[in-house]
Amino acid sequence: MNQRLTTVFLSLVIAVAAIGFFVGLGDGVPQPDGFYQSSLTDPALNQAAATNAKLVDAVSYAQIATTAMGPTRAWQARDKSLPASEIDLYAKIEPSEAEKAASSQTRTAHRAFNGAPPIIPHPVENTTDAACYACHGNGMEMGELKASVMSHTFLANCTQCHASMAPAPFRDVDASVQTSFVGLPAPLAGKRAYPGAPPTIPHSQWMRENCLACHGNGNGWAGMESTHSWRSNCTQCHAPSASLDQAVTVESVPMLPPLEVSTK
Numbered sequence: 001m002n003q004r005l006t007t008v009f010l011s012l013v014i015a016v017a018a019i020g021f022f023v024g025l026g027d028g029v030p031q032p033d034g035f036y037q038s039s040l041t042d043p044a045l046n047q048a049a050a051t052n053a054k055l056v057d058a059v060s061y062a063q064i065a066t067t068a069m070g071p072t073r074a075w076q077a078r079d080k081s082l083p084a085s086e087i088d089l090y091a092k093i094e095p096s097e098a099e100k101a102a103s104s105q106t107r108t109a110h111r112a113f114n115g116a117p118p119i120i121p122h123p124v125e126n127t128t129d130a131a132c133y134a135c136h137g138n139g140m141e142m143g144e145l146k147a148s149v150m151s152h153t154f155l156a157n158c159t160q161c162h163a164s165m166a167p168a169p170f171r172d173v174d175a176s177v178q179t180s181f182v183g184l185p186a187p188l189a190g191k192r193a194y195p196g197a198p199p200t201i202p203h204s205q206w207m208r209e210n211c212l213a214c215h216g217n218g219n220g221w222a223g224m225e226s227t228h229s230w231r232s233n234c235t236q237c238h239a240p241s242a243s244l245d246q247a248v249t250v251e252s253v254p255m256l257p258p259l260e261v262s263t264k
Contacts, residue, residue, distance in 0.1 A: 087218040089230040100223025104186055107221070113183025115204070117161040124164045132158045139219050151213035190238070198237040204244040 059067050068074075110118040124132075133154060134140065135147040155161075166175065187202030211234045212219055215226040231237075 087229075089217065091217070093217070093225050093227045095223045095225055095227070097223065100221075103221035103223050104188075108186060113181065114186045115183065117163075117207075120159070120162050120164045122165065123168070124159070125167065129156065129158050149210065149213040149216075149219045151210045152207040153209065190241075198239075200239045201235075201241055201245075203241065205240055206245070 107118075108114070110121065112119075133150075135142075136150050137154075139149040140147045165171070166173065190199035190202040192199050208214075212226075212229070214221050215224055215229075217225055217229045220226065
């Protein structure tokens, strides 16, 4: 009896499975509701919302470079323009000797001697090196004040070389020290190999890699601005000092020709 019931049950299961299989083939693969309501898959919606479409028709490899794709495809069809510089690099500049002398005097007043790192002329209490970079990295302007631009690459400790002001309670203390030390005079102009030649750099390039910090338009010192700031490589024309930037002195290399060739 139990064996007969088992046989009948299995026969019914097989019959239902067979009927369902053939009915499913006739109806096709079922799709979830809303599957074709997205512009990602519905060709009609994708074509209607072309500006926001995220799928594009497949193209050949040769057409990829000239086919606008992705969410910026509408932007790619617009005209492009580079941002204009805040400074006119081609403006005519005529440095004044009076302005250069005033700038040299200001520069000297901020240094213990020529070549020394300039002192910090403002309080730096409770600040970090990141605060120094925020103002002096690109020459931040604050009202009528403009921070000087760093003439060298970023270093980890600004006050290791640049002496800061005394703390507030000790600002009125006379901390001057009598000394007989006399530094070298500040350079005025570089020598020229011949009339019309670019002048040599009259100072060492050590810690002065950024020429535009002093000679660049917008950041340069008055009277020291370059008349051709559009040139990108200063040392391509202006030779470094043979006596200040070389590992050996000029006198120790006897085969070098004399530098005073401008008189011949």
